[in-house]
Every structure is written in C-alpha cells, then in structure tokens.
Amino acid sequence: MVKIYIPADTTACALGADSVAEEIATQARNRGMDFEIVRNGSRGAFWLEPLVEVDTDEGRIAYGPVEAGDVAKLFDEGFPGTSGHELFLGNVADIEWLARQDRLTFARAGLIDPLSLDDYQREGGYEGLEKALRMTPEEIVEAVADSGLRGRGGAAFPTGIKWRTVLNAPADQKYVTANADEGDSGTFADRLLMEADPFQLIEGMTICAMAVGASQGYIYLRSEYPKALHVLNHAIAKAEAANLLGSDIRCSGRGFHLEVRVGAGAYICGEETSMLDSLEGKRGMVRFKPPLPAIEGLFGKPTVVNNVLTLAAVSTVLAIGASHYQQYGSGRSRGTLSVQLAGNILRGGLVEIPFGASLRELVEEYGGGTASGRPVRAIQVGGPLGAYLPESQWDTALDYEAFTEVGAMLGHGGIVVFDDDVDMLEQARFAMEFCAVESCGKCTPCRIGSVRGVELIDKIGKNEESLLNIELLEGLCETMDQGSLCAMGGLTPMPVRSALKYFPRDFQRAAESEHQG
Amino acid sequence: MQTSNGVPEPVVTTAIQKYADVPGGLLPLLHDIQAILGYVPKDCVPAIASGMGLSRAEVHGVISFYHDFHDQPRGQKTIHVCRAEACQAMGSRKLEAHVKSRLGIDYGGTTGDGRFSLEPVYCLGNCACSPSVRIGDDVYARVDAQRFDKILEAL
Numbered sequence: 001m002v003k004i005y006i007p008a009d010t011t012a013c014a015l016g017a018d019s020v021a022e023e024i025a026t027q028a029r030n031r032g033m034d035f036e037i038v039r040n041g042s043r044g045a046f047w048l049e050p051l052v053e054v055d056t057d058e059g060r061i062a063y064g065p066v067e068a069g070d071v072a073k074l075f076d077e078g079f080p081g082t083s084g085h086e087l088f089l090g091n092v093a094d095i096e097w098l099a100r101q102d103r104l105t106f107a108r109a110g111l112i113d114p115l116s117l118d119d120y121q122r123e124g125g126y127e128g129l130e131k132a133l134r135m136t137p138e139e140i141v142e143a144v145a146d147s148g149l150r151g152r153g154g155a156a157f158p159t160g161i162k163w164r165t166v167l168n169a170p171a172d173q174k175y176v177t178a179n180a181d182e183g184d185s186g187t188f189a190d191r192l193l194m195e196a197d198p199f200q201l202i203e204g205m206t207i208c209a210m211a212v213g214a215s216q217g218y219i220y221l222r223s224e225y226p227k228a229l230h231v232l233n234h235a236i237a238k239a240e241a242a243n244l245l246g247s248d249i250r251c252s253g254r255g256f257h258l259e260v261r262v263g264a265g266a267y268i269c270g271e272e273t274s275m276l277d278s279l280e281g282k283r284g285m286v287r288f289k290p291p292l293p294a295i296e297g298l299f300g301k302p303t304v305v306n307n308v309l310t311l312a313a314v315s316t317v318l319a320i321g322a323s324h325y326q327q328y329g330s331g332r333s334r335g336t337l338s339v340q341l342a343g344n345i346l347r348g349g350l351v352e353i354p355f356g357a358s359l360r361e362l363v364e365e366y367g368g369g370t371a372s373g374r375p376v377r378a379i380q381v382g383g384p385l386g387a388y389l390p391e392s393q394w395d396t397a398l399d400y401e402a403f404t405e406v407g408a409m410l411g412h413g414g415i416v417v418f419d420d421d422v423d424m425l426e427q428a429r430f431a432m433e434f435c436a437v438e439s440c441g442k443c444t445p446c447r448i449g450s451v452r453g454v455e456l457i458d459k460i461g462k463n464e465e466s467l468l469n470i471e472l473l474e475g476l477c478e479t480m481d482q483g484s485l486c487a488m489g490g491l492t493p494m495p496v497r498s499a500l501k502y503f504p505r506d507f508q509r510a511a512e513s514e515h516q517g
Numbered sequence: 518m519q520t521s522n523g524v525p526e527p528v529v530t531t532a533i534q535k536y537a538d539v540p541g542g543l544l545p546l547l548h549d550i551q552a553i554l555g556y557v558p559k560d561c562v563p564a565i566a567s568g569m570g571l572s573r574a575e576v577h578g579v580i581s582f583y584h585d586f587h588d589q590p591r592g593q594k595t596i597h598v599c600r601a602e603a604c605q606a607m608g609s610r611k612l613e614a615h616v617k618s619r620l621g622i623d624y625g626g627t628t629g630d631g632r633f634s635l636e637p638v639y640c641l642g643n644c645a646c647s648p649s650v651r652i653g654d655d656v657y658a659r660v661d662a663q664r665f666d667k668i669l670e671a672l
Contacts (some may be wrong), residue, residue, distance in 0.1 A: 013644050014658035045643035113553030188642040196588065221549075224583055224597075224641050226654040261541070262548060264583030267639055281543035281583040282575075299540060341645060343606035348645025371607065380602055384639075416644070418606045430605070 002028075002035045002080050003055040007110065009042035009195050010227050011188070017050040019068040024052070027075045035080075041196020041202055043110030045097055045352030050108075053092055054080040062089040080306040083420075097347060097366060102328060104316045104336050104351045104488075105309060109196035114326035115234050117242055120199040125471055126244065128318030132207045133252050137167055140211035144314060148334030153270075153307030154382065154411040156333075156400045158312070162304060165294035166212040169302035174214040176205050176256075176304045177279065177297075178311050180221040180228070181263050186342040186414030190308035194221075194228040196237035197312075197383035204311035206245065208304055208320055209256040217258040219308075220275050225431060231262050266436040271486050272305040276439055285440045286453055286486045307412070309338055328371055330356030333399035343380075344370045360394040374419035378427075378503065382411025384434050385491035387498035388418075388427060407498065409491075421515025426501035429457040431495040439488060446489025449480045453496065460507055470500065470507060528553050529561050533568030543579055547586055556587040584636070592609055592627040592634035594672070596620070597651040602635045603644035608661065612648050613637075615662040619669070 006012075006021040018421035021037055033437045043051060051064035063074060065089055066129075077085045089095060112119035120126070133138050145160025165173060178201060182190040194201060221229055234259055237243040248256035261279055263269050269278045273287035276298050295304025313335060317325045322390045328332040333355035339362055341348045346368035359379060363369070370376055378388045389396070396406050405412045418427075432453030439446045456473045460466050477493035484490040500507060536542030545629045546565065550557050557565075566573045580586045598616050599609060620628055620635055627634045635651055643649040646658035650665065657668055 010641075010656050011646055011658060014643050014649065015646060059607040140524075183640055183641060185640045186603045186644045188644055191642040224638060224651070261545065263637070264544060264548070264585035266583050277543065279541050281541035281569075283578050342603040343644065343647060376591065412642070414603075416603045416606055422606070426610075427602070427605070430602070434601075440638070448587070500613075501588060 005040045005053040007040035008043045012049040023068045023071040045348040046349040060092045062092045063087045128315040141321045147317040149324040152309035152436040168304045170443035174302045175298045176214045176217040178219040183267040183270045186416035189338040200312045204314040219260045267441045330355040355399040370419045378418045380416040382409045388501040403455040424499040428496045435492040443485040445480045445483040535556040597638035601640045601651040607647040609648040
C-alpha cells in the first residue's frame, strides 16, 4: 500500500491542500491503486505548500507546491513514484531549506500524523514525561533551570525560576496555563506546532504540572485558530484514553486535567494577566503586578503561564537532557529559536535554528529576499510591538540581549519583511491605530495615548506643523513607554520610534511634496 | 417558549445548565449561544446574568469587550480580512478597499441580502502566504482582488 502525506495545516489548506487531497484520492482510485492518505501537519516550508509526500523504501519523497490541477499530470508522469515532473523535489531529507535547520521543537512537525499517539511515541514522544514521573518536583524544576530555557512568548523570562516560584508557593490548588493567544502578526509557530504535533504541548504541560504540583491546566487558544482547536481537543481525548492525562497518570498516583478555552478576538489577551482574567470569564483587563501570577494567578491561585513553544520545549529538555539542550544557542539565549519568515518574502515559513544567526542570513539565505522581487527596505521583528529595522541593523544577531541592545526585541520570533514600496509613516500610524483598537483601556497612556498618536501622525502626514508634531509624538512615545501598565502601551512606541529614527524621510514626505509643488 | 424577541429560550437555558458550575464559564457559554444564534441577543443578558450568578453589567461588559461577540444579528457568513503587518507587506490595504467596495459595506456591516458580514482581523497565523482572508472557518492565502472575487463567486 502506498502511503501519501498531504498536510491539513491551516496554511496548506489555505493554499488548496484539501482539493489536492481529494484529487489525489480520485486519481488513485481511478487507477486502481492501493493507497492511504495521511493528513499530516506542515513542516513549515510554506513556500512549498501544499507539499505532498510519499513513503518509499528510500524515505519520504516530495512534490510541491502542488495544485489540484497538477494532480492528473503528476500521476501520468510517475507519481507516486519518483519522476521528472517539475514539482518533484526528491527526498524530503535532502531539501536544503529544511536540512540546514536544527529541529528540536519542530522535529516531528510534518513527519507524523498529528493525532497518532503511536507516531508521537515512536518519534520520542512522552520520553520526557516518563523521566519526569521518576523525578522529584525539585529535580524537574532544576533540569528546566539548567537547560537555560527562557519564555518563548516574547518576555524571555527564565522558565525554571517561574516554575520554582509556583512550586514553592503553598496552595490547595495550582494551575498550568498555555498561552496560545498567538496574536502577533508574522507569527504562526504556535499554530503550526499545535496542528502538527499537539501531544508535545500536552506532554510539556503535564511535565509542568508534575513539577509545580498543579492538577488542572488550560490552553488559552485564540479563536482565529479553528483547526488548532479541533486538533487539540482530539489529542486531549486520546491522551485521556491512554491514561496520559486524567486523575492517575500512568498509575503514578498523580493527576492532571487539561482543557482548551477559546478566546474571543482580543489581542490584549495574549498579555498574561489579561489572559488570566479572560480565562476567569471576564473582560480581558490587564492586572497590576505584583502579585505575580506565579503567586496569585488564575482564580487567585499560583499559576504557571507559559507560551506554547516554551511548554513544548520542556518535553525536549527532559527527553534529551538539560545539558544537551543548552549546548545550542548564543550568550544567555540557550536552545533553539523558532523564526517565522513572513510578509513580503520569497520562501516564507518556519526556521528553527540555534540563537545567534543574523537577521540578514535568515532573510536572504532562507527567505530568498522578497516575494515581489523588489529590494527589502524594512524588517519588523517581534510582532506589531517590535521595531522596524533598516539595512544597517540586519547584521544584528538573533538573540534576546543583542536585540535589546539595538532598541529592538526578538519577541515571539516573527520576522515581517517589507519591500521598498512601504510607507513608514503609514506603518507608524498603524502601530498607534492597532494599540487604540486593542487596548484594554485600563491605563491612560495606552488608551488615550494611542488615539493621540494616530492624530499626531495624521497631522505630520498632512504637514501640519510637522516639526512640532514630531516632537510631540516623541514625547508621547516617552509617556506611553514609561507610564503604561503592560507591554501593549509600553511597547507600541517601539515601531513608531524606529520608523522615526531610521526612516525620517517618510515623515517629511508631505513637506517635500509641498515644497516641490 | 420564546423570549420577547423570538429567541428560543432552550438555547440559553441549556447553555446555563452546561456552564453554571464551570469555573470561568461565561466565555464558553457566550461562544455556544453565538454558535447557534449567530449573535447574543440583548434580551438574553438578564437570564445569562442570573443563571451565572453575575450582574447584567458584567455580562454586557464581557460581550462588548471582545471583538468576536455581537449583540445584533449577523450575516450568514463572516468575512474576516487580515489588516496586520505581514498582510500589509503584501498589499492588504488594496485588498481591504476592494473587498469593501465589492461587498458595498464597511467593517462591521452586513450585506443587504444578509449573506455576509465584514470584519477586520489582526492576524490569522497565515503570514508566510499573505494576504489572508477567513470566511467562516476557512482561511484563504495569497488573496488579491481577483482571487477574492473568485472565492466569493464560488461560495
């Protein structure tokens, strides 16, 4: 029997993977072929999606990007065997874009059937939990601390320290929560992982529960990810049936229950305290800190709030050992970074590599430059609250500290490329507009400042007292930066200031055209 | 039995029975009601509030806070156009203008025939193949004006 893999991933389907699967099934049936179609996750090489793979004696061979209209001709020319068709890519293991990466967290993505526990365990899944169940809570926390793992959501807080705080907080009830409210534009790593390898997140959360003594967990998933919701719910049911979740995990005497909760379209709920309020069924308002969620979190109880990738990485850390994991990386940024190449990029997708590579290497060597073929002008790193970087900054190493030094941030690893068509005044305006739309409204600098920011940038665009208004805008950025309660208002100035600093001409455009006119 | 505006009461009663004892159950409850009715009618708020042990203000506050919840009837399908940066880099500003003029409505609006409501969305996680549009639960990649029209015609 021929095994054919066609991803059911959101992006693959957005590019027609479902019709490709239907057409392949039809053609195979018509030709009397004995076949099975597996809907795997994506490997993250989105520029090759829909990427169709076939199991052969020599490994998995691939075709891509396949459209439904290509299928009949593919069969005529040798599919599902090797062929001279232009979409034939050879062995997947030899695709350089993928082969060059160091896949730890995304090792199984695209390889396995996301909902097959057998597949997951055959590829090393649940080795981490098996080890954790033989360790004391302190030993698990120690291993996570030793690995150097830091929060992958953007704040880069040491995971081990967070877990130790929850472990040491006495309480009758503790919680583990996964922040799957991946709202940053240019990011899709959490989604990809949840759709391609959901058991890894479930395993990581279970390990965390064993470490800190939590019996209940929640995955707070954004409503924009319906496919991930479907996959996670099925995966949780399968883990429960296999006694990998529930009241007596693997007969250890310890229990952990897990549930997915769906957000409702509010970006701010990706901020951890706002997420906790939302999980409690309230408006997603940001909380004052202290108290830290690790001390008083969900329903007032000690709570771990970690990003999806952080929790997933814990499975790897436990499985391969802390010392092995921390060999990857640079400086104080240990392990691998999941970079997401997005926007105007030729070869977009997920690149998992050790911290330390340069932005230029990513965009030029992996990304292949822009999709439009025009020169790159600006790169926004770290989501809508991240800086726009001009060419002079592209040699910055991708590690948390190096980015902080140049007034930027890595955030969740999203890299959005813009070509020379971009108008940086428009981008700065959008940053303020987005903040105005998504602010929870609790603090004044964010709620009012963002609205004033849009007004000021509009005036600058119309050349109304530009110099004065640029000065006011800079002052406003200072106020938002220093006076906001959370990163939403506090970091909105980052894209605005970087646009002003590196692309000043775009803010004098109106003045110039008036002068020329 | 129906409420004054014709909403079948079992929808609300069933949802309350399901979530009254669930910690933080209000969001899943509202999602359930909206999945069936397409919106959360204002008339339901008092019943939801008393059933969940909350004030009407708290329930209204939650409905009005989140972009996903609506207190007015909506089109049969919602079209979400991504407005975020990765899509902007691939020409979503033009696409937004096209979609609005093609449908003859602005964000928040519903077409006269009741088929479509239009909403902005800030990222669909499809950023390597922008611009992105979501219709119902289906996401479409690399959408330009022409492709949008084709998608619309096929619906």
